[in-house]
Amino acid sequence: MRVLEEFQLVDTETRRLAPKADVLLGQLEGESFAPSIQNSMLRVESGSHADVTALRDELLHLRATVGAAAEPLGLAIAAAGTMPLAHRGSLGITPRSRYMEMSADYALLAREQLICSAEIHAEVRDRDQAVAVSPGISRHLPLLLALSASSPFSVEGSDTGYASSRDLTGQRWPTSGPFAPVRDAAEYDALVDTLVTAGVIADAGMMYFSLGPSISDGSLELRVCDSCPSVDAISTIAALFRAMVAREASLVDACTPTPPHNPAVHRAMMWRASRSGLEGDLICPDSLAPRPAAEVLHSVVDELADELAASGDLEMVRRFVEGIIRTGTSAYRQRRAYRSRGRLDDVVDQLLSETVGWLTEYEGTEGSLFGAYRPNAWAHGDYVDEAVDKGGTARPAYAGVLGAAGELGPVELRNLQTAADRDLSAAGVTFRATGMDTQQAFPLDMVPRIITPDQWAHLTAGVEQRAKALNSFLGDIYGDQDIVRDGIVGLDLLEKSPGYRSTGRAAWRGTVRNHVSGSDLIFSETGWQILEDNVRQPSGIAFAVEAREMMRRNYPALFAAAPQPLNDPAEGYAMMGQTLAAALPPHPQDDPRIVVVTRGKEDGSYFEQVKIAEAAGIDLVLPQNLLVEGNVLWEVTPGTRHRIDVVYLRMDEDMFLSSRGADGSELRYEILRAITAGNVAIANALGNGVGDDKAVYAYVPQMIEYYLGEKPLLDSVPTYLCAIREQRDEVLKRLDQLVVKPIDGYGGSGITIGPEASDEELEERRRELMVKPEQFVAQEVVSLSTLPTFDGAAMQPRHVDLRVFTHLRGNGDGLSVATAPAGLTRVAPAGSLVVNSSRGGGGKDTWIVTGGRQ
Incomplete structure (x- = not known):
């Protein structure tokens, strides 16, 4: 089992996509690193592993390696289906003949291919088996997409309304869909030849079906996932995919393969997954009725328990699944980061941190809704929490509503919150x-x-x-x-x-x-x-x-x-x-x-x-x-x-x-x-x-x-008037302890909170107070x-x-x-x-x- 991840390349100063993959690749050695169609993206491929834990460790190592090479260049990498800050005009196709030809042939599709995916390869007996198991596995593609969803924003920075807009963009290619409609490897190869001869694709590498035989080895390739900042999420998907392959292979060998869904139903299931990720309902692959995504995920894990146990992955998958359900998809976390301060820079910073391993283990997520609540832990001194006392007990007026929230739990609250945001x-x-x-x-x-x-x-x-x-x-x-x-x-x-x-x-x-x-x-x-x-x-x-x-x-x-x-x-x-x-x-x-x-x-x-x-x-x-x-x-x-x-x-x-x-x-x-x-x-x-x-x-x-x-x-x-010399001098002495405000500031603009401010911010405010003190007041924190x-x-x-x-x-x-x-x-x-x-x-x-x- 191996994983090929695509990464977005980001300028650490501007937080925007940087078309410098060719420069970065010049600093990386080995066959693991390769260019992608856009010069602001690169591809990183792991080795083959029988153990998912070893695979996870290598993914972290490869990310660290690329990150270390990128840092001196003022660059960083982000594993995400899309990035919210980019100037299309400043980006470009990677200057290699294959990609330049694709740009000429596919025009808009190639120019707008600012999307990154994660590809997972699972071993099969032969290419015929890869084709044979694809229809049955396709039933679970919506769930695997939902797990990886990380592309809620367009490159212009607008919220698309989808957890995975990358999947919608990818469906525009002529060779997309769940799997190729063929019966064996020979028919698959014949289809490739037909499409190449027709001038629709250049080679087998442009078969962009979600499932299909790998062109580099005898594995089955999963191409449905967004590139995902959480290594644990990718590792979980890899373990589930391998178990799905093992289970469906045994059914095919027993001549009882799982039938695929009607194409229209499959398309609807994929749309639902793209729309909501794990923060809402998925269409159940068995009943075709809407079910909470967490229930669908738990059901699939239970269904694959024997295969996961046989590969030694069951305990890890159950632990990671609980963490993923509790923490939510990357798409959800990106939206929360954006809404916190209304800054897309915060979204980019979060993706950069998670990509290099900040969100790897879901420590502390197994506790209650208030398990990590600290009602008296502000860095600048004690404060009053109106709902919870210092011992962590709900105050009487809040006992009812906080108790009701605890009964719902974080997953249900997140789903309700997502629905509320839509409303x-x-x-x-x-x-x-x-x-x-x-x-x-x-x-x-x-x-x-x-x-x-x-x-x-x-x-x-x-x-x-x-x-x-x-x-x-x-x-x-x-x-x-x-x-x-x-x-x-x-x-x-x-x-x-x-x-x-x-x-x-x-x-x-x-x-x-x-x-x-x-x-x-x-x-x-x-x-x-x-x-x-x-x-x-x-x-x-x-x-x-x-x-x-x-x-x-x-x-x-x-x-x-x-x-x-x-x-x-x-x-x-x-x-x-x-x-x-x-x-x-x-x-x-x-x-x-x-x-x-x-x-x-x-x-x-x-x-x-x-x-x-x-x-x-x-x-x-x-x-x-x-x-x-x-x-x-x-x-x-x-x-x-x-x-x-x-x-x-x-x-x-x-x-x-x-x-x-x-x-x-x-x-x-x-x-x-x-x-x-x-x-x-x-x-x-x-x-x-x-x-x-x-x-x-x-x-x-x-x-x-x-x-x-x-x-x-x-x-x-109590307020200091900086227009008064003595009061201004006192403010200058205690600048790192006070809040300084413009006298005509709207909406909190221009405020400096001394204990939170950097040395540079304090020095800039000090200069302003020396030149135009009458424009400011100061207050105690x-x-x-x-x-x-x-x-x-x-x-x-x-x-x-x-x-x-x-x-x-x-x-x-x-x-x-x-x-x-x-x-x-x-x-x-x-x-x-x-x-x-x-x-x-x-x-x-x-x-x-x-x-x-x-």
Whole structure:
């Protein structure tokens, strides 16, 4: 038994495919190494082994050998069906006559052959036997493909929706399919001759059937598998394949061969395997009914137990199978790596690590769902885990839902999670993290956060107090500036704030400015604190609603454990409509019209904008459909013209004002005149960015006392203002211990977390603080609480925060304030304290218990 693996060649600096296989092969000696059709790929072939353990050891050795030769060249190898980062234009066919001829003959098929497979050779008595056993073995090809699935991404980096897109690409060749329709080796050779004579193939090496006689020896060759980063997975497939050959050979010799499936059925089975891998159902080869992939795999292992025992592989196969089922396919792990931070670089790095042996043994995977859970193991000090105490016991509020998750187990949870991801994508619940080129399904975890009635009462009182104080502040600084005159806030603080704009003076005095506030809260050893204020365009309500729908639909067993009575986050939509309806300008029309102004589908939160518009019964409008005439704002479309009273602005203020309207003119001055005339209101108001300023954040406690005459109900995180020389110097001394933020940073951008930062990152931030200190603040590292989050194999603690949404409405008596019964719990990527959707991570459903106070 031997294995031929194809590897992708990656530039370690750019993480992109590198067309340098010819250079690398010049550094490798021996017959084990050979080129492939693309110069960004190479082929590595093992020797023949009777023992699978010895085969596995050689595969690891060969990978290490190639990796060692590649490293000085700035290269690395990845065993994967496809790689997600490549520039087709920079790649090329290997400059050998055979491959150049194939490129000329097959054109598109050859140029796009950026796929890698693993070929396994099993010994047979002769070539006739290789042909004879192929039909019966073909029944199991879908399972073997599913085990190896490692090509979820296209070379352009988009998610194909398939676990093995390589298999779909490979089916385009004229000599593809399960096996050649022949009865013996002579007929097989005659078919090869016919196809060569017809000019369809150049030689027998282009017979790309999934099963067929080897052209180099008397073995049977399996060609259905993706190249797979896990050596254990390839070793398992090799052992299963050899056992299948042995079993079917005995049946053929007894004149009772296993019949193949109908070609249409086989094609459907292969499609199902390509689509889902092991994370879903496979079509059972016996009943042809859908069955969980793990059940199909266990059944096949049991069926082959005698053959596996005879070859000494049974114990190893059972151990590896359990690990593979628990850990999932490479395709699944790649998607999880991508969704963690929204970076394809992370996918490439994971593949590079696994290829050289990082994922060889499935140590620790035999434990329970929480077997490796460490609720107090963060490198930067102790923190609070809200669901599990330091002894590893579920806290009372979480006992029910965590117990239900444990009963389901990691494999079922992963299957449910995969189905949930598909549902979220189908429903358009997407988000684009910073640096991502495409939208992706918003990652939602199945373990909820639980907020007790007492906690919720405390939080809502605190955020409502804060929203009112910020509203007063915004009205004041764009009016009489009493807070500046009284020495509470310095004028220099405002003037240095990028969010302090002259546009803020356009709104009428006394009107609400922060109609909807998003407050980011954290929980730590010291209790609840406000981390950030968001009074520009706070997003997240739609994702809070979808998180609840996901729990109901995809995790009914977990949702059944929810305490009662429970909040309904969808009420947040109704509140949004009511708040916008109350945001009328001084001179509205009799039948006011409200719209959501968006920059369109390219916006990272476009899904949410659509949902709010649908729920509130209002229209989405692009800036190019707006027109101002006579200080009145109109929506203009072909054949229609409607006056607008309220604009719910969901795009950057500068982008909106600099956009060209329906008449081709810049909107800025006409819009400002319409606002000043009292004919249109903007929610949230222009100029509100100063309220999001991280330096202004430090003064909110004083604002609460100044405007409301109250003590703050929620603490802020102590903040250093780097614009003040003494405070900046203190920050520079403790740079490796503090969190440094840009004062106008969106979505966690530009943050340096001292204990996590590299020396280079700290030095760059040090230079910035010396040159432009007024653009930064610093805070102590807060040990954000954690919650269990499923990583595909087990629960792991991940840091979380909580965004809640407070609404302000003007009425005859002043202001009314209310907080939506919805919270978006956001989850940080693994190993990070930065909790923000635009930086990756994800979210959780937030269960707010609405019963009596406890």
